Amino acid sequence: MNFKMIAAALSVATVATMSAPAAKADDLTLCWAAWDPANALVELSKDFEAKSGHKMSFEFVPWPNFADRMLNELNSGGQLCDLMIGDSQWIGLGAEAGHYIKLNDFFDAQGISMKDFIPATVTGYAEWPKGTPNYWALPAFGDVxxxxxxxxxxxxxxxxxxxxxxxxxxxxxxxxxxxxxxxxxxxxxxxxxxxxxxxxxxxxxxxxxxxxxxxxxxxxxxxxxxxxxxxxxxxxxxxxxxxxxxxxxxxxxxxxxxxxxxxxxxxxxxxxxxxxxxxxxxxxxxxxxxxxxxxxxxxxxxxxxxxxxxxxxxxxxxxLGGQGISVVSYSDSKDAALEYIKWFAQPEIQKHWWKLGGYSALRAVVEDPTFASSQPYAQTFLDSMAIVKDFWAEPxxxxxxxxxxxxxxxxxxxxxxxxxxxxxxxxxxxxxxxxxxxxx
Amino acid sequence: MSNTAMDRVAEATPPKVARRIRGLSDRVIAWIFVAPTIALLLAINIFPLLWTVWLSFTNYRANRPNLPVQWIGLRNYERILSDADIWATMQATAHFLFWTLFFQVVLGFALAWLINRKFKGNDLWTTIIVLPMMLSPAVVGNFWTFLYQPQIGLFNYGIAFLTGVDPTSFSMIGDVALAPWSIVIVDTWMWTPFVMLICLAGLRSIPDYIYEAAECDRASNWRQFWTITVPMVLPFLMLAVLFRGIENFKMFDLVVQLTGGGPGSITELTSINLKREAFEKWRTGYSSAYAIILFVTVFGLASIYVKALNKVKDR
The missing domain is CATH 3.40.190.10 (Periplasmic binding protein-like II)
Structure with a gap:
């Protein structure tokens, strides 16, 4: 009896160990333009590294070469970037050519609602086709x-x-x-x-x-x-x-x-x-x-x-300027990349983002009564975001x-x-x- | 006892290898040796060329792999040859080529002629003169944009000093009339030393006894220059023109750094335009046709030129 019980307990323990979710630490690379907000994001992401155990790397390219370099990367199916903060006009190509993964199911599962973000940024950075509820990015950086x-x-x-x-x-x-x-x-x-x-x-x-x-x-x-x-x-x-x-x-x-x-x-x-x-x-x-x-x-x-x-x-x-953050479909670390987006969408992280110099697109941040007076340019930012229009976002x-x-x-x-x-x-x-x- | 190289190679061949290749003809052995090189050439030169020719008849876009590829016949070629903007880039390239070659030949030859004289500090001057061609084109492009800055640029201040005009009254890279010359000046500054070095090699290859014989015949310096120096340096000069011509036809980095093809498209050379079509607009089929047209043009011109060069050498 003892032997049978011990064997059964060992079997259960083995199966349980194998089926338990493995806390796998990934190396994630985030690609963006080389500019001040990118430095702020490096600072912000330290919190993600500490909480998730994943290691973040960054690939920043100066603006004049950003589109050239990153679109080549996407078009060649490159695996350099797990997360891409791509320009708003790339969303059509990202969606239609299969460079970005669609985020609707993920947003639904995680309770992330696009209604919580400034509408112009959702249309500009996340939707394709425009005006439809198909999301390929999370609004990351509002700009105008x-x-x-x-x-x-x-x-x-x-x-x-x-x-x-x-x-x-x-x-x-x-x-x-x-x-x-x-x-x-x-x-x-x-x-x-x-x-x-x-x-x-x-x-x-x-x-x-x-x-x-x-x-x-x-x-x-x-x-x-x-x-x-x-x-x-x-x-x-x-x-x-x-x-x-x-x-x-x-x-x-x-x-x-x-x-x-x-x-x-x-x-x-x-x-x-x-x-x-x-x-x-x-x-x-x-x-x-x-x-x-x-x-x-x-x-x-x-x-x-x-x-x-x-x-x-x-x-x-x-x-309109600014960008959304997308998960690159060629990435081997899509789960960890989605984890980053889930972390980034949290209101307290977005508030910290604004403090570090990143323009949050989350309404909870920009509609906070203290927002307009938090910086000398905050009201102008709000006024400007209310009148935005963007260039073509076609493929x-x-x-x-x-x-x-x-x-x-x-x-x-x-x-x-x-x-x-x-x-x-x-x-x-x-x-x-x-x-x-x-x-x- | 045999002493030829082939015999020595045969003796040195290990018996195991010798047994294996025994019975193979020289031709087969030759093929075995050249086959890897031919395979490599086919893979990285000939296949891409043929692939490009095929793509040039299609609407293929490398960034849209899920779109159907359609055979569109000569449409790409028709569109390119009837596009006024493409002809404008050809014109800009021709202007750039002609004037850079002209100035580099004249100045390069003149500098070589001067450096060829024996004088104190000759080596130092040669080193100073060849410095620009040792720099990266991207660096050269960047610092010349500063030199051309109307408010702080040394070039503008130099012109102002010489002519008395206000340095901020003209912009070398922002003015339609001046921008094509701004890229000619920088390329000439950078590459004249290259032409000079080749001309110098030509000048130093002329045996002294020819000049001595000419002096015995009481030929003037002017006559010696035109009947000895120029004809004997000409093949070198033509070679320099060929090298610079090919390089400048595909000029890209320097001009992108300096003007980005502007103002408007006045300094948009064919290489810049082709790169935009191929890797920014991703019109792969169209840009393949464009590349084929340029290839045929350069190949044709270079063939004619090389024939002329051979004739001059044989004279």
């Missing part, structure tokens, strides 16, 4: 194009008086795009503290996505639309509408009148440098730079103010983007042709892309 201005210069009595005399209104954060241009023009070439300063640092970069991310802030607000709202992919009359033409002319006029010499290929880092070194009064840039501006010894604190992209005659929008987004880069740069920076010709050309290019895709 906005403006920074030299509050200390604006406050100078002599400049205020001169501005009021010239333009008939106070020198303050602009309420319209036209006012923004007036202010930029006012500062262009002005001597301040013995240095020549310029009006505005805006996006003009040619190689990746820079000028598109900049010009859309003018196009949207003058009436540009990506297509007929009632008939998808119907482009003529929307992309090249009269309003869109005026928007493009506005951006060129702003570039011609009010930017520093040599700013023909500027994107995020060049704009930051120009602003922090005291070259410009206004700076267009994504909101991710605001914590850095606020902490800067030269232009931080009370010296800088923030405002959302001002409205134009055709509406009030701002270009063929890269072709659509590169066509726009070429057409817009040719007109705005090189000064070739007219705005109408540039946008007509863009309609032709995009039509060809959608025809190739079989969507037209």
């Amino acid at each position: 194009v906005g403006w920074t201005y030299r509050k200390d210069w604006f406050a100078r009595p002599e400049l205020q008086a001169e501005y009021k005399k010239t333009y008939g209104r106070d020198l303050e954060a602009p309420k319209t795009l036209a006012e923004l241009k007036d202010i930029a023009e006012f500062f262009q070439g002005r001597e301040i503290d013995g240095t020549t300063v310029y009006g505005a640092a805006i996006y003009t970069e040619r190689g990746s996505e820079g000028i598109t991310m900049g010009v859309t802030n003018a196009l949207y607000n003058y009436g540009f639309e990506y297509s007929n709202p009632d008939k998808p992919y119907d482009l003529p009359g929307y992309v090249n509408s009269d309003g869109a033409v005026k928007g493009l002319e506005f951006y060129k006029a702003l570039y011609d009148c009010c930017t520093p010499p040599g700013s023909s290929d500027w994107y995020m880092s060049e704009d930051i440098d120009a602003y922090k070194s005291g070259q410009v009064a206004l700076q267009m840039n994504f909101a991710f730079i605001w914590p850095g501006v606020n902490a800067d010894p030269n232009v931080g604190g009370d010296k800088s103010g923030y405002f959302a992209n001002p409205p134009g005659p055709g509406g009030h929008f701002a270009q 063929s987004y890269a072709s659509l983007l590169l066509s726009m880069q070429a057409r817009v740069h040719k007109y705005v920076v090189a000064g070739e042709g007219t705005a109408k010709e540039a946008l007509d050309g863009l309609v032709e290019d995009w039509t060809e892309v959608f025809e190739d895709e079989g969507k037209l």
Whole structure:
């Protein structure tokens, strides 16, 4: 009897040991762009490592090469990245080409609801097809194009008086795009503290996505639309509408009148440098730079103010930035990667994320009554996120983007042709892309 | 006792190996030796080439493996050859090629001629002159963007010093008229030393007795230059042009760092444009056709040029 009992107990124990969930520690690699928020995420992820036992590695690529490098990685079925914080426009390709795993079942099982996130970030970073409840990412980092201005210069009595005399209104954060241009023009070439300063640092970069991310802030607000709202992919009359033409002319006029010499290929880092070194009064840039501006010894604190992209005659929008976090389907550590997403979605982690400089997209964080006053730029972030619009997120987004880069740069920076010709050309290019895709 | 190399190899062959290859003809043995190289060449050169030709007749996209691949005949070729933007990149490439080769040949030959003189510090100057070609193109591209900066760039200040114009009044890489020249200047700065070195080799290969004979015939320096120096250096110079021509036809890194192909597409060379089509837009079939067109163009031009080079050498 004893022998039988011992044997049975041993068998049960063996089976139980084998079937118990093994606490396997994985090495997870998270891929993202190399920028300030990525450093904050490294810091934040230490908590995940401590709690889960998994080891985190990071692959960060500078923005100008980010899409190139990471899309090559995905397209080749590479296993470098287990988690990808990919750009919002990649979501269509990620879903349709099978690069990302669908997260609906996981969200349901873990009680993660997309209703808990800012709606624009869910549409922009997680859904494909747009407007349907198919989720391929968790909104990770809310971002939007906005403006920074030299509050200390604006406050100078002599400049205020001169501005009021010239333009008939106070020198303050602009309420319209036209006012923004007036202010930029006012500062262009002005001597301040013995240095020549310029009006505005805006996006003009040619190689990746820079000028598109900049010009859309003018196009949207003058009436540009990506297509007929009632008939998808119907482009003529929307992309090249009269309003869109005026928007493009506005951006060129702003570039011609009010930017520093040599700013023909500027994107995020060049704009930051120009602003922090005291070259410009206004700076267009994504909101991710605001914590850095606020902490800067030269232009931080009370010296800088923030405002959302001002409205134009055709509406009030701002270009969406930001990203969602996805699990790469080629990963061998998908379970651990999902574990990371579950951990990252927790409200206390999201609150910590915001404290470290990451823009949380969780409503519990941004709708907290203390949020708007938690940082000088927090209210501007909220205002900006309420007016976002994003570029195409189609699987063929890269072709659509590169066509726009070429057409817009040719007109705005090189000064070739007219705005109408540039946008007509863009309609032709995009039509060809959608025809190739079989969507037209 | 035999002394030929073959006999020595036969004697040195271990008996076991000798027994194994006994009965094989020389031809078979030769094939055994070259087969691995041929297999490698077929795998990494010929197969990809033929695969590219096939892809050029399809709508294949490497980033969309789940889309059906359709045979579309010559459509890719038609689209490329009728695309005004592609012709503009060809024009930009031709401008870049012509002027870089022109300046590098003239300056490279002139520098070689000067360095070939015997003077104090000759070696030091040679080392200083060849320094630019030892740098990475990415580094060169980066620091020239600073040199070209209108507000802080030394280049602009140099021009301002010489001409009196305001340094911030012009932007070498932001102005449509100046940008094509900005890349010509940098490439010339970087690669003229290479042409100089080849020309120097040519100049130093001319035997002194030819010049001595010419002096006996009372030929002037000018006549010696045109009837001895130039003809004897010409094959070297043509070789340098061939090397630089091929390199500049596929120029990529330097120009991407400097201008990114802009402003607009004024400095978008064919290699940059092809890379965008192939690895950013992922139009694999289309870019394969594009690559075939470029390959045929370069191959054709290079063949004509090599024939001309051989004629000059045989003269």
